[in-house]
Amino acid sequence: MRPIRTSYAQDLTLLPTTGSRVRVALVTGVALAIPAFAGEFYLGELAAVFIFAIAGVGMMLLSGYTGLVSLGQAAFLGIGAYTNAVLLARGVPLILSLPSGAMLAGLAGVAIGIPTLRMSGLYLAIATLAFGSIVGTIFQKWEGVTGGFGGFPVVSPTLGPLILDSPRGLYFLSLAMLGLVLLVAANILRSPLGRSLVAIHGSEISAQSMGVNLAVTKTLSFAISAAITGLAGGLFAHYVHFLAPDSFDLVLSIQFVTMIVVGGLGSLSGAIYGAIFIRLLPQGIALLRDDLPLGIGHMPGLEPSLFGLILVLFIIFEPQGVAGRLSKIAHYWSAFPLHRRATFQRQKSYTRSERVR
Amino acid sequence: MLETARVIQIILNGTAVGCIYGLVALGFVLIYKTTETVNFAQGDLMMLGGFLAFTLIAKVGLDYWLGFLLTIVFMAAFGYLLDALVLRRVIGQPQFAVFMLTLGLGFIFRAAAGIVWGYDAVSFPTPFTGRVLDFGGIVVSANNLSILVGTVGLCAVLYLFFSRTRLGVAMQASSQNQLAAYYMGIPVRTVFSLTWAISAAVAAAAGVLLAPVALVDVNMGFLGFKAFAAAVLGGFGSIPGALIGGVVVGIVEQVAGYSLPAGFRDVTANAVLLGVLVLRPQGILSQTMRKKV
Numbered sequence: 163m164r165p166i167r168t169s170y171a172q173d174l175t176l177l178p179t180t181g182s183r184v185r186v187a188l189v190t191g192v193a194l195a196i197p198a199f200a201g202e203f204y205l206g207e208l209a210a211v212f213i214f215a216i217a218g219v220g221m222m223l224l225s226g227y228t229g230l231v232s233l234g235q236a237a238f239l240g241i242g243a244y245t246n247a248v249l250l251a252r253g254v255p256l257i258l259s260l261p262s263g264a265m266l267a268g269l270a271g272v273a274i275g276i277p278t279l280r281m282s283g284l285y286l287a288i289a290t291l292a293f294g295s296i297v298g299t300i301f302q303k304w305e306g307v308t309g310g311f312g313g314f315p316v317v318s319p320t321l322g323p324l325i326l327d328s329p330r331g332l333y334f335l336s337l338a339m340l341g342l343v344l345l346v347a348a349n350i351l352r353s354p355l356g357r358s359l360v361a362i363h364g365s366e367i368s369a370q371s372m373g374v375n376l377a378v379t380k381t382l383s384f385a386i387s388a389a390i391t392g393l394a395g396g397l398f399a400h401y402v403h404f405l406a407p408d409s410f411d412l413v414l415s416i417q418f419v420t421m422i423v424v425g426g427l428g429s430l431s432g433a434i435y436g437a438i439f440i441r442l443l444p445q446g447i448a449l450l451r452d453d454l455p456l457g458i459g460h461m462p463g464l465e466p467s468l469f470g471l472i473l474v475l476f477i478i479f480e481p482q483g484v485a486g487r488l489s490k491i492a493h494y495w496s497a498f499p500l501h502r503r504a505t506f507q508r509q510k511s512y513t514r515s516e517r518v519r
Numbered sequence: 520m521l522e523t524a525r526v527i528q529i530i531l532n533g534t535a536v537g538c539i540y541g542l543v544a545l546g547f548v549l550i551y552k553t554t555e556t557v558n559f560a561q562g563d564l565m566m567l568g569g570f571l572a573f574t575l576i577a578k579v580g581l582d583y584w585l586g587f588l589l590t591i592v593f594m595a596a597f598g599y600l601l602d603a604l605v606l607r608r609v610i611g612q613p614q615f616a617v618f619m620l621t622l623g624l625g626f627i628f629r630a631a632a633g634i635v636w637g638y639d640a641v642s643f644p645t646p647f648t649g650r651v652l653d654f655g656g657i658v659v660s661a662n663n664l665s666i667l668v669g670t671v672g673l674c675a676v677l678y679l680f681f682s683r684t685r686l687g688v689a690m691q692a693s694s695q696n697q698l699a700a701y702y703m704g705i706p707v708r709t710v711f712s713l714t715w716a717i718s719a720a721v722a723a724a725a726g727v728l729l730a731p732v733a734l735v736d737v738n739m740g741f742l743g744f745k746a747f748a749a750a751v752l753g754g755f756g757s758i759p760g761a762l763i764g765g766v767v768v769g770i771v772e773q774v775a776g777y778s779l780p781a782g783f784r785d786v787t788a789n790a791v792l793l794g795v796l797v798l799r800p801q802g803i804l805s806q807t808m809r810k811k812v
Contacts, residue, residue: 470626
């Protein structure tokens with residue numbers, strides 16, 4: 163239940179209800195406790211979940227809140243990853259190289275954000291797609307720096323006395339970064355900037371009439387999103403240990419989009435649910451592979467088809483994703499036993515043309 | 520003289536490739552023009568059409584033209600059912616959601632095709648295979664010519680269909696305002712399903728025409744991304760625009776492939792695309808208008 167409002171400050175608190183405070187504390191506690199009993203392999207996979215969740219938060223700010231669709235997120239991830247790896251190889255400490263990757267990715271975000279200011283929807287999607295492909299080609303062709311198709315080995319990072327060579331080290335590092343990014347994102351969202359982002363999603367014209375500077379806000383949204391994704395990229399470099407230019411392609415960008423749709427557009431926790439889904443689904447399939455009847459587990463196209471099927475089912479039955487479903491369940495129990503079936507019934511509606519804008 | 524001939528040859532090859540992009544882009548545009556949704560599975564529909572034609576022509580042993588016709592009929596029925604059973608459920612949801620839905624459908628089609636037809640590239644004989652026409656030093660293969668003629672013909676027919684027939688106008692009306700179209704007595708849902716049928720048929724035609732040039736395989740659908748770029752370049756929602764966009768992308772690719780070192784072909788096409796979009800954010804033949812406040 164939401165508490166009764168008694169002051170305006172209440173609208174701005176990060177965690178408004180006791181429930182949410184308990185939940186965050188619980189999740190943090192569990193995340194800190196896991197390394198005590200989980201094996202190295204699972205810690206590595208969980209670190210990947212955190213890394214994807216960071217990238218998901220970046221994407222969520224851009225697509226989920228500002229409503230700008232980007233199919234070029236993999237490029238930002240790649241920029242972050244390469245910058246971090248190249249700087250580390252030249253002897254720059256991690257504490258500088260990781261933020262540098264984020265900064266450079268953020269600048270790339272500005273570079274794509276400004277020329278695409280007048281675009282929206284499809285046109286933006288295809289422009290970012292083209293941008294992603296161009297950056298991908300740069301990774302391949304700039305052999306002096308990136309090593310081209312030969313790949314680029316990533317040096318093990320050290321943080322003062324800590325050597326983050328093991329999955330365990332990466333686990334804690336990415337967990338800390340995820341916490342930081344979530345805090346930053348949540349704070350952005352309750353600031354005027356965050357409100358403007360959501361306003362732009364609603365209607366650019368109304369946002370403009372209310373005094374939102376569209377150009378500045380949209381570019382900022384791109385920059386922040388790209389910087390967060392670049393940070394995830396720096397960590398990603400340590401997860402894969404070896405950078406190959408073709409791993410930052412359209413497929414990865416589409417994975418990011420899928421991640422936030424399945425997780426739930428317009429909620430930060432959705433990014434985490436989406437990351438869990440996208441990283442753990444292949445693992446789940448691998449675990450079940452031998453137990454499935456009729457040899458289904460060994461069909462070659464199982465993973466992508468299951469991936470596609472789940473995406474389709476989500477959009478048809480739960481367009482608000484996992485986060486939306488969870489909030490409905492929460493509402494059911496908070497109203498228990500007075501839940502009305504019609505509370506969340508979707509209204510029949512028709513598509514409004516996006517050609518007039 | 521030799522230089523000129525070579526330039527013309529490159530442009531001609533580019534036009535032929537571009538026509539395929541244009542043909543797939545046409546499918547995108549048709550669906551967008553009516554239902555205002557983007558079908559990202561368009562390339563995969565083309566792939567299904569190609570495989571179906573392979574089964575009918577190479578496996579069952581039907582005549583090429585009969586196989587072509589049957590493929591188109593089957594794929595049209597498939598498109599109709601796809602809309603009636605799946606896409607109709609998401610009417611009214613944001614464009615983004617539908618876009619993701621078709622992306623998911625594309626994954627499923629690809630996996631299904633892999634299971635049914637396997638992962639090897641296949642091909643089938645056509646009446647055009649191996650025949651070459653020579654116009655005073657400029658060589659055109661009959662395959663490329665069939666693509667060119669097929670694309671321009673289909674474009675013309677569809678253009679007239681949209682501007683002259685009752686159904687075509689009804690489709691345009693449904694696109695502009697679904698509710699108003701419904702009030703005017705247009706069966707919007709049936710119109711949508713018919714659009715999907717036509718679009719799937721166009722995709723099937725593209726698949727069959729493309730099969731002799733590029734082999735049919737599961738990942739053929741990725742060509743859809745280039746076609747998507749072509750459609751956007753031309754101004755999404757414009758039929759001549761799709762063709763123009765396709766040809767532009769095709770020619771740029773060929774010229775870049777000829778004059779730049781290997782590996783820069785795709786990136787040039789993308790750079791041109793980005794450049795055009797920066798100058799004209801709504802594509803070459805813009806279909807959008809600014810809302811008045």
